[in-house]
Amino acid sequence: MTDVCPFPALDTTIPVLGPAKIPSPLPYCRCETDAARANIELTNEDLDEITAPCFARFEVAGPRERIYFDASKAKAAIVTCGGLCPGINDVIRAIVMEAHHNYDIAATLGIRFGLQGFIPSFGHPAMELTPENVADIHQFGGTMLGSSRGPQEPADIVDALERLNVSMLFIIGGDGTMRAARKIQEEITTRRGKIAVIGVPKTIDNDISFVTKSFGFDTAVEKATEAIRCAHTEALGVLNGVGLVKVMGRESGFIA
Numbered sequence: 001m002t003d004v005c006p007f008p009a010l011d012t013t014i015p016v017l018g019p020a021k022i023p024s025p026l027p028y029c030r031c032e033t034d035a036a037r038a039n040i041e042l043t044n045e046d047l048d049e050i051t052a053p054c055f056a057r058f059e060v061a062g063p064r065e066r067i068y069f070d071a072s073k074a075k076a077a078i079v080t081c082g083g084l085c086p087g088i089n090d091v092i093r094a095i096v097m098e099a100h101h102n103y104d105i106a107a108t109l110g111i112r113f114g115l116q117g118f119i120p121s122f123g124h125p126a127m128e129l130t131p132e133n134v135a136d137i138h139q140f141g142g143t144m145l146g147s148s149r150g151p152q153e154p155a156d157i158v159d160a161l162e163r164l165n166v167s168m169l170f171i172i173g174g175d176g177t178m179r180a181a182r183k184i185q186e187e188i189t190t191r192r193g194k195i196a197v198i199g200v201p202k203t204i205d206n207d208i209s210f211v212t213k214s215f216g217f218d219t220a221v222e223k224a225t226e227a228i229r230c231a232h233t234e235a236l237g238v239l240n241g242v243g244l245v246k247v248m249g250r251e252s253g254f255i256a
Contacts, residue, residue: 012058015185017194020066025103058210069196071103074167078129079111079118080143081173081180085202086219088172089137089144095170096129109164114148114173115180118160126164143172151180154187161188161195168196174203207252217254224255 076099080088092110099105111117112124124146137144161169171181178199185197201208204220224247231243247255 014059017068017196020064020068022067022070024063024065024067025071026063069167071105074105075107075109075165076105076168076170077109077111077126077161077164077166078145078170079114079172080145080147080202081114081171081177082147082149082202083174084142084147085204085216086141087215088142088202089134089140091172091200091215092129092144093134093138096134097131100131109166110145113146115150115152115157116148117145118157119152120160154180154183157184158187158191158193158195162193166195168198170198170200172200172202174201177202204255205249205252206254207250220248220255 076095078092078095080092096108099108108129109126110129111126113122116122117124117126127145134144169181169184171177171184173180178201181197181199188195188197201211201214202216203214204216206214206217208214224245227247228243228245231245235241235243249255
């Protein structure tokens with residue numbers, strides 16, 4: 001048994017733009033308070049090893065009784081970056097539907113072809129996302145917004161957000177994209193801007209700490225299983241046949 005905290009430097013506090021004063025437009029929901037916390041450690045092994053009351057905790061997910069932005073005046077933007085992953089269109093659709101039907105947000109914009117969509121020289125105009133034009137996108141793979149790789153200057157991106165009068169940016173991508181999201185947020189903070197940046201981690205590798213399962217992982221396992229079955233069938237077709245299958249995962253072996 002030990003009294004040493006396993007996550008002594010882990011700060012899970014979510015920064016805020018200011019006090020939330022506007023009543024939530026969700027009248028029939030169970031709202032959480034910002035003070036509510038969920039423990040990270042949930043297994044019996046973790047609980048057996050630690051006696052000190054120093055568990056790292058996350059804020060409990062869910063709607064709040066009061067919100068910061070006036071939804072009738074707020075504008076959201078969604079951008080998808082990096083490689084494709086099953087479920088991206090589902091995420092886009094869910095954000096648009098929630099913003100429109102439950103929060104009655106003024107507008108939701110789709111940024112085309114990743115971070116390039118913020119840079120005027122690439123010529124990718126933003127598109128308005130509505131419940132009508134995202135209604136069926138969850139039935140298709142890829143991303144309806146397009147994607148791209150490679151960095152862009154955070155200052156140029158924030159300039160674009162200000163031109164578009166965006167209140168909140170949802171940025172969907174992998175580890176590199178999350179680092180870009182942090183730089184964008186830091187640039188906004190430097191300017192004392194009032195734009196929220198929400199990172200939505202995307203990976204089929206299922207290698208996100210403290211997350212039970214990442215979106216796209218189940219599909220990746222399903223497709224890998226099909227490939228293995230095909231390789232097994234091929235191997236059985238010849239004497240001493242061997243089938244080799246390489247699956248994705250980088251440093252994690254969840255798919256394997």
